[in-house]
Amino acid sequence: MRSPSTARALPLLELGGLLLVALLALLFHLRLPGKLPSEASYRAVAERLQAEARPGDAVLLFPWWAERARLFLPPSLPVYGYLGSDRDDLSAHPRVWVLGQPELPRSDEDAFLASFLPERRAVGTATHEGPLSLALYENGRHRPRRFDAADLVSRARVYLESDDGARQPCPFDGTAHRCPGPGNVYVAREWHEILYEPRRCLWMPAPGGARRLVAEFDGVPGDVGLRLEGGIIFEYAFPRDAQLTPAVLGVDDAASGARLMEVAIAPGQEGVKKSEVHLPPGEARTVKVWVRSQNPDRRAVCLDVLAVEPAVGVKG
Amino acid sequence: MMGRPATRDEKYVAWALWALAFVALWLTESAVGYTRDESVYFAAAEGYASWFRQLFHSPAKALTDAAIVRAWDYNHEHPALMKTLFGLSHLLFHDTLGWMRSATAFRLPAFALAAMVPALSFLFGSALYGRTAGLFAAFAFMLVPRQYFNAELACFDLPVAALWLLVVYCFWRALEDTRWGVACGVAFGLALATKHNALFLPFVLTPFALWRAWTASESAPEARGWLLRFVGVFSAVAVFYGLLVLSLGGGEGFQQKFLLLSPHTLLFVSLAAGGAWTLKGMEKVSAPVTRALVPVAAMAVLGPVIFYLHWPYLWHQPVDRTAWYLAFHAKHNHYAWFYLGTLLREPPFPLSYVVVKTALTVPTSLFAPMVTGFVALAARVVLGQLERTRAWVRPPTMAEALVGVNAVTSILIISHPQVPHFGGVKHWFPSMVFLGLLAGQAVSRGCAALVERLKERWPSLPGVAVVTGVFALLLAPALVYSARVFPYGTAAYSELAGGAAGAATLGMQRQFWSSHVTGVLPWINEHAKPGARLFLHEVHGGSFRDYQRNGMLRPDLRAVGSPFDADIVAYQYHQEFREYEFQTWQAFGTRTPATGLYLDETPQVVVYVRPESR
Numbered sequence: 001m002r003s004p005s006t007a008r009a010l011p012l013l014e015l016g017g018l019l020l021v022a023l024l025a026l027l028f029h030l031r032l033p034g035k036l037p038s039e040a041s042y043r044a045v046a047e048r049l050q051a052e053a054r055p056g057d058a059v060l061l062f063p064w065w066a067e068r069a070r071l072f073l074p075p076s077l078p079v080y081g082y083l084g085s086d087r088d089d090l091s092a093h094p095r096v097w098v099l100g101q102p103e104l105p106r107s108d109e110d111a112f113l114a115s116f117l118p119e120r121r122a123v124g125t126a127t128h129e130g131p132l133s134l135a136l137y138e139n140g141r142h143r144p145r146r147f148d149a150a151d152l153v154s155r156a157r158v159y160l161e162s163d164d165g166a167r168q169p170c171p172f173d174g175t176a177h178r179c180p181g182p183g184n185v186y187v188a189r190e191w192h193e194i195l196y197e198p199r200r201c202l203w204m205p206a207p208g209g210a211r212r213l214v215a216e217f218d219g220v221p222g223d224v225g226l227r228l229e230g231g232i233i234f235e236y237a238f239p240r241d242a243q244l245t246p247a248v249l250g251v252d253d254a255a256s257g258a259r260l261m262e263v264a265i266a267p268g269q270e271g272v273k274k275s276e277v278h279l280p281p282g283e284a285r286t287v288k289v290w291v292r293s294q295n296p297d298r299r300a301v302c303l304d305v306l307a308v309e310p311a312v313g314v315k316g
Numbered sequence: 317m318m319g320r321p322a323t324r325d326e327k328y329v330a331w332a333l334w335a336l337a338f339v340a341l342w343l344t345e346s347a348v349g350y351t352r353d354e355s356v357y358f359a360a361a362e363g364y365a366s367w368f369r370q371l372f373h374s375p376a377k378a379l380t381d382a383a384i385v386r387a388w389d390y391n392h393e394h395p396a397l398m399k400t401l402f403g404l405s406h407l408l409f410h411d412t413l414g415w416m417r418s419a420t421a422f423r424l425p426a427f428a429l430a431a432m433v434p435a436l437s438f439l440f441g442s443a444l445y446g447r448t449a450g451l452f453a454a455f456a457f458m459l460v461p462r463q464y465f466n467a468e469l470a471c472f473d474l475p476v477a478a479l480w481l482l483v484v485y486c487f488w489r490a491l492e493d494t495r496w497g498v499a500c501g502v503a504f505g506l507a508l509a510t511k512h513n514a515l516f517l518p519f520v521l522t523p524f525a526l527w528r529a530w531t532a533s534e535s536a537p538e539a540r541g542w543l544l545r546f547v548g549v550f551s552a553v554a555v556f557y558g559l560l561v562l563s564l565g566g567g568e569g570f571q572q573k574f575l576l577l578s579p580h581t582l583l584f585v586s587l588a589a590g591g592a593w594t595l596k597g598m599e600k601v602s603a604p605v606t607r608a609l610v611p612v613a614a615m616a617v618l619g620p621v622i623f624y625l626h627w628p629y630l631w632h633q634p635v636d637r638t639a640w641y642l643a644f645h646a647k648h649n650h651y652a653w654f655y656l657g658t659l660l661r662e663p664p665f666p667l668s669y670v671v672v673k674t675a676l677t678v679p680t681s682l683f684a685p686m687v688t689g690f691v692a693l694a695a696r697v698v699l700g701q702l703e704r705t706r707a708w709v710r711p712p713t714m715a716e717a718l719v720g721v722n723a724v725t726s727i728l729i730i731s732h733p734q735v736p737h738f739g740g741v742k743h744w745f746p747s748m749v750f751l752g753l754l755a756g757q758a759v760s761r762g763c764a765a766l767v768e769r770l771k772e773r774w775p776s777l778p779g780v781a782v783v784t785g786v787f788a789l790l791l792a793p794a795l796v797y798s799a800r801v802f803p804y805g806t807a808a809y810s811e812l813a814g815g816a817a818g819a820a821t822l823g824m825q826r827q828f829w830s831s832h833v834t835g836v837l838p839w840i841n842e843h844a845k846p847g848a849r850l851f852l853h854e855v856h857g858g859s860f861r862d863y864q865r866n867g868m869l870r871p872d873l874r875a876v877g878s879p880f881d882a883d884i885v886a887y888q889y890h891q892e893f894r895e896y897e898f899q900t901w902q903a904f905g906t907r908t909p910a911t912g913l914y915l916d917e918t919p920q921v922v923v924y925v926r927p928e929s930r
Contacts, residue, residue, distance in 0.1 A: 014688050014761070017684070018684050019790070022681035022793055028793070029793055032815060067922070070909055071912065079907070083657070101917065105818035106817070192895065193895040198901070238661055
């Protein structure tokens with residue numbers, strides 16, 4: 001038999017617990033405004049970056065979604081903040097500024113650093129502007145770029161290539177190489193989303209059938225890593241409908257016709273697929289970057305072809 | 317379980333609560349943006365109201381199917397009760413009297429329905445658990461930011477929660493007064509005419525009616541006999557309907573042969589007649605058994621009749637159009653939904669979704685008593701079943717069980733992994749009403765124990781002072797949270813989530829329904845060049861029109877459908893729509909926004925201006 005004192009104590013205990021929860025909730029609301037940065041804090045950070053950032057630097061946001069900073073930071077400085085950006089190598093950038101808000105509710109700085117810190121080294125000490133922290137890191141994952149196809153797209157030769165080798169040219173109109181047929185079949189450098197990540201990549205949708213959409217680039221140097229990165233943009237990657245077909249992207253050596261890289265992206269595969277080969281030393285070469293898919297429906301490919309040196313690693 | 321009438325004082329308090337909620341909603345609604353659905357309902361409501369004008373001027377023409385379809389075909393995926401009320405309110409208060417702006421006139425009936433929730437919660441809670449519980453339940457419901465936000469909208473989620481509560485309240489009152497049983501049927505019909513959630517109500521209430529009838533007829537063999545006849549009539553009709561479906565080759569054949577003069581109709585008439593006959597017979601031998609069953613018969617007969625009568629769209633083709641309506645909801649689309657870092661696009665959805673989402677959105681100081689209230693009830697059920705522990709607890713009454721079952725019904729339905737999971741928390745509002753009652757009970761018993769304890773030391777201490785203090789402490793965080801997030805209700809996340817910022821880190825849906833665009837409209841009005849082209853991402857074309865119509869957006873600004881055609885883009889942050897922001901970068905050649913709506917740092921709406929347009 002439960003004792004009468006227990007019977008009396010339980011509701012009191014319950015109420016005590018409820019009141020404690022309410023007090024903690026109230027405390028949460030009272031403390032929250034102090035954890036949010038003011039415009040002045042952002043402007044102070046922006047001024048420091050304006051003064052100290054070098055060309056090639058990037059800003060990484062922590063937490064990844066805290067994009068209000070974009071309003072204030074110098075437009076010349078690339079700002080990264082997307083779901084998954086904590087793990088981004090940011091290989092184009094030798095130095096990375098981390099703009100953090102570690103005091104925000106549920107901000108887990110340790111988890112962030114566990115993803116971010118490997119192959120990186122802090123330069124100096126972090127500074128604070130209100131609840132904002134700004135820390136500079138040397139990016140050991142930086143891979144100096146010797147060639148970026150997207151930079152040279154205006155000089156590329158673009159065409160649709162049939163199975164038998166017949167070509168239909170896609171002339172450059174000043175902004176894009178437009179192919180005959182559907183209006184979306186063209187090659188240009190554009191901003192697109194691949195699994196939440198913003199990428200300024202080469203828009204190269206699959207033309208359909210056995211044909212390939214090809215872009216030829218000259219001047220790829222030797223003795224570097226040739227890297228292909230690409231994926232299906234936006235919501236088109238997710239569906240696994242039976243009528244959809246894999247998008248296949250690849251890079252061939254134009255002179256020999258040898259296949260250097262090939263990546264297949266099956267329906268339902270999201271994110272950026274990557275492949276890399278080491279090019280032997282020698283003369284600069286011409287490469288054919290191509291995309292094909294039997295069914296062009298939702299095979300909206302955006303890709304990058306880069307010639308990169310090995311990661312620089314951290315010094316000291 | 318017995319119903320009990322409200323006392324005069326309780327009625328006064330209930331009316332006061334209704335008035336308080338109604339006025340609060342009215343006074344604050346102008347800040348709330350127009351959700352995607354709402355502008356569709358505004359347009360539908362205007363169309364329906366125009367039909368009533370036609371009915372007044374040329375009734376014969378208005379009653380033809382062609383005229384009905386012309387007016388009522390739009391948005392026939394939802395029944396028409398609320399939209400009709402919105403339209404008539406607009407016709408009267410805006411078009412005719414000119415007393416208020418267009419949107420307020422549309423929304424007024426929704427306020428009236430939503431305000432029923434605190435009033436009825438108080439009446440029901442007071443009767444079941446005492447006035448402290450009733451009052452806490454009333455405040456608790458309106459101080460949940462997402463519930464308050466939804467109460468502002470000319471939509472159906474709050475009205476159907478209110479009508480669900482009304483049906484249950486009528487059902488409970490019917491146990492002491494037969495007239496409430498008829499009212500239960502009428503309320504059920506109105507609920508059906510509001511939203512399809514109500515279809516589940518008979519399945520929730522009938523077992524209670526049978527349970528009550530069974531126990532009340534235990535020592536009355538004649539009444540038991542009539543009870544069995546009543547059940548027999550309903551069962552027979554159900555079996556015959558089943559046989560009819562089979563004999564006609566399935567649902568499609570059943571639907572095709574369902575005419576005014578057909579076995580289908582005959583069976584329905586038989587049900588009504590048989591139900592009435594058994595209830596008449598029962599009335600002579602047992603009033604309690606009769607009172608228990610009248611709501612069931614009333615729901616079965618009045619529900620479909622009111623549903624049919626309220627919706628002119630069904631008048632000429634009731635079967636096919638009802639079938640289409642039901643099929644639409646049975647096969648509803650799945651919309652992308654961000655949950656704990658994963659974009660949910662298709663079933664199966666996580667079983668825990670509803671509970672987690674509730675925990676992360678309801679103010680924690682209100683969620684906690686909901687949990688303890690429900691756990692205490694469940695514990696009493698469990699402990700009451702075990703011989704060793706039976707003496708420890710008072711077994712739950714049927715009325716308490718009724719509250720408990722209604723508290724979990726909508727949650728369980730939406731928790732099913734195949735059921736669409738978009739729409740935040742609105743689809744299980746009917747459960748929240750009853751969880752509020754359980755929270756009220758938890759707080760009430762705590763207050764009673766505290767008062768008792770304090771009075772041992774200070775005998776003259778007024779109990780109301782203690783209750784007021786407890787209420788103030790428990791409700792204060794919810795009030796602060798509500799004020800902080802208003803009017804951006806779909807971005808409301810509780811203390812447990814860490815607010816909007818914590819929820820963003822957790823990977824929860826930032827917002828939805830597009831109404832937060834109101835946060836940047838003043839800036840756009842001030843900065844857009846004359847005649848600027850505006851891409852208000854996610855904002856329905858009807859909402860764009862409504863913002864202009866209600867003076868919230870400059871009339872010279874023009875809507876366009878893509879960032880590439882726009883001078884200004886207001887991108888709504890959705891994880892599944894990131895491409896639109898990057899298209900804007902592409903179109904405008906900049907990644908730097910001009911302004912935005914940021915709630916506790918979380919981007920909600922981000923505004924870009926085409927550089928040459930600045």
